[in-house]
Amino acid sequence: MSNILIFSDGASRGNPGPGGYGVIVVFPEEVVELGGKETPTTNNRMELTGVIEGLALLEQKQIADVSATVYTDSSYVVNGITKWVYGWQNNGWQTKGKTEVLNKELWQKLVDLSSSYEIEWKLLPGHAGIPANERCDVIATEFADNKKPPLFKGPRTQYPTSLEIKVDVQKADTKSRSKAKAYSYISMIDGDIKIHRTWAECEERVKGKKGARFRKTLSQDEEEDLIREWRKTS
Numbered sequence: 001m002s003n004i005l006i007f008s009d010g011a012s013r014g015n016p017g018p019g020g021y022g023v024i025v026v027f028p029e030e031v032v033e034l035g036g037k038e039t040p041t042t043n044n045r046m047e048l049t050g051v052i053e054g055l056a057l058l059e060q061k062q063i064a065d066v067s068a069t070v071y072t073d074s075s076y077v078v079n080g081i082t083k084w085v086y087g088w089q090n091n092g093w094q095t096k097g098k099t100e101v102l103n104k105e106l107w108q109k110l111v112d113l114s115s116s117y118e119i120e121w122k123l124l125p126g127h128a129g130i131p132a133n134e135r136c137d138v139i140a141t142e143f144a145d146n147k148k149p150p151l152f153k154g155p156r157t158q159y160p161t162s163l164e165i166k167v168d169v170q171k172a173d174t175k176s177r178s179k180a181k182a183y184s185y186i187s188m189i190d191g192d193i194k195i196h197r198t199w200a201e202c203e204e205r206v207k208g209k210k211g212a213r214f215r216k217t218l219s220q221d222e223e224e225d226l227i228r229e230w231r232k233t234s
Contacts, residue, residue: 009136010046020143021050022136073126
């Protein structure tokens with residue numbers, strides 16, 4: 001059984017804002033780069049779209065008897081597809097708070113594509129000098145900036161980007177929360193809770209405010225759990 005490597009990354013200029021995704025699909029004899037854009041969009045949508053497009057290429061080529069290893073620096077994607085998605089499906093694609101899962105249509109596409117292959121999901125630390133991950137970031141950000149970067153398609157032996165991974169990806173999912181991409185930031189002042197999509201907004205509200213509380217969340221479920229917890233203690 002052949003093992004296909006998929007590196008993927010997403011980016012957005014604002015949340016929402018113009019965004020892009022970048023993907024490298026590594027076949028035994030060939031490497032194919034993919035990229036695209038969407039606006040308005042979010043970083044999480046682009047992270048999901050990149051992985052979906054990588055797996056969709058396998059489906060388009062009708063390659064049988066293969067496994068895939070997917071490398072991404074998005075904890076949202078890895079946790080979602082390996083943990084959260086099962087609860088969402090059982091709950092009719094609703095969160096614990098009984099609201100519709102964000103990006104539901106993308107998650108459904110990813111679940112459908114994933115069911116066709118034996119996939120190992122690997123969480124990489126972002127911006128850690130891993131060449132393939134950095135290349136995906138370049139493709140994604142250039143598309144987000146409305147540029148059209150040249151995309152490679154050709155023999156693996158001629159691919160200019162190193163596919164070597166110099167980090168222990170088995171331990172990558174334990175990277176500190178400070179380096180993980182935020183889903184949102186929550187602040188509370190005198191019992192008043194607000195949700196912020198950027199750290200700048202949160203910081204502006206809490207800076208210099210006595211007794212202010214704030215925290216980063218990494219998913220919609222985590223956001224809802226934190227708000228529920230703070231309401232009980234406020």
